[in-house]
Amino acid sequence: xxTRPDGxxxxxxxxxxxxxxxxxxxxxxxxxxxxxxxxxxxxxxxLAPVREALRALxxxxxxxxxxxxxxxxxxxxxxxxxxxxxxxxxLEERAVRATLPALDEDAxxxxxxxxxxxxDAAKHGDVAAELAANRRFHFGMLESPEQTHTMRxxxxxxxxxxAYRAMYYNSPEERATTVAAHDDILDAVRRKAIDxxxxxxxxxxxxxxxxxxxxxxxx
Numbered sequence: 001x002x003t004r005p006d007g008x009x010x011x012x013x014x015x016x017x018x019x020x021x022x023x024x025x026x027x028x029x030x031x032x033x034x035x036x037x038x039x040x041x042x043x044x045x046x047l048a049p050v051r052e053a054l055r056a057l058x059x060x061x062x063x064x065x066x067x068x069x070x071x072x073x074x075x076x077x078x079x080x081x082x083x084x085x086x087x088x089x090x091l092e093e094r095a096v097r098a099t100l101p102a103l104d105e106d107a108x109x110x111x112x113x114x115x116x117x118x119x120d121a122a123k124h125g126d127v128a129a130e131l132a133a134n135r136r137f138h139f140g141m142l143e144s145p146e147q148t149h150t151m152r153x154x155x156x157x158x159x160x161x162x163a164y165r166a167m168y169y170n171s172p173e174e175r176a177t178t179v180a181a182h183d184d185i186l187d188a189v190r191r192k193a194i195d196x197x198x199x200x201x202x203x204x205x206x207x208x209x210x211x212x213x214x215x216x217x218x219x
Contacts, residue, residue, distance in 0.1 A: 122176065
């Protein structure tokens with residue numbers, strides 16, 4: 001029985017999911033070319049849905065298109081990262097201050113579950129699972145219906161550094177550091193200590209930026 005998606009929409013989504021998984025798993029490094037034919041062959045599909053998926057990733061800033069050469073994983077320099085993290089600091093503080101006071105017990109428990117999932121994935125070295133749980137953890141305290149435009153920009157900034165985040169989480173030391181940082185943030189979230197949450201998130205981002213800057217400098 002075939003498990004191939006049936007329609008063009010689902011086939012494109014399948015290609016998009018596969019590309020996201022590959023980026024998160026660290027199969028692609030920043031600056032690496034994405035071979036469309038190879039992906040299509042692996043998925044057992046035509047080139048069209050792969051191209052559509054790559055266009056979607058280009059809109060998110062995860063890949064760039066170079067004429068006559070194809071698609072490449074977005075490559076950033078230190079100044080790019082500094083700008084992205086500075087913008088995240090501004091937007092995420094705004095989001096937290098608006099969202100945190102209204103978080104109910106169920107919402108807090110969802111954040112706590114994401115923190116536990118992140119810790120479990122870190123323990124087993126499952127980078128893809130940890131990245132997914134990490135995203136749920138952070139967005140759980142940021143997202144609210146009243147902040148549509150703020151959240152759209154935050155997602156764009158997160159997406160544009162996804163390949164670098166995967167490299168960051170490939171370090172066992174940084175996985176452990178993230179788990180400890182999440183514990184501190186979660187404690188402040190439970191107490192609705194907004195200033196403490198903002199400070200802890202700032203420290204968390206600063207640590208990540210420092211590590212990523214080191215990776216870029218080494219490369």
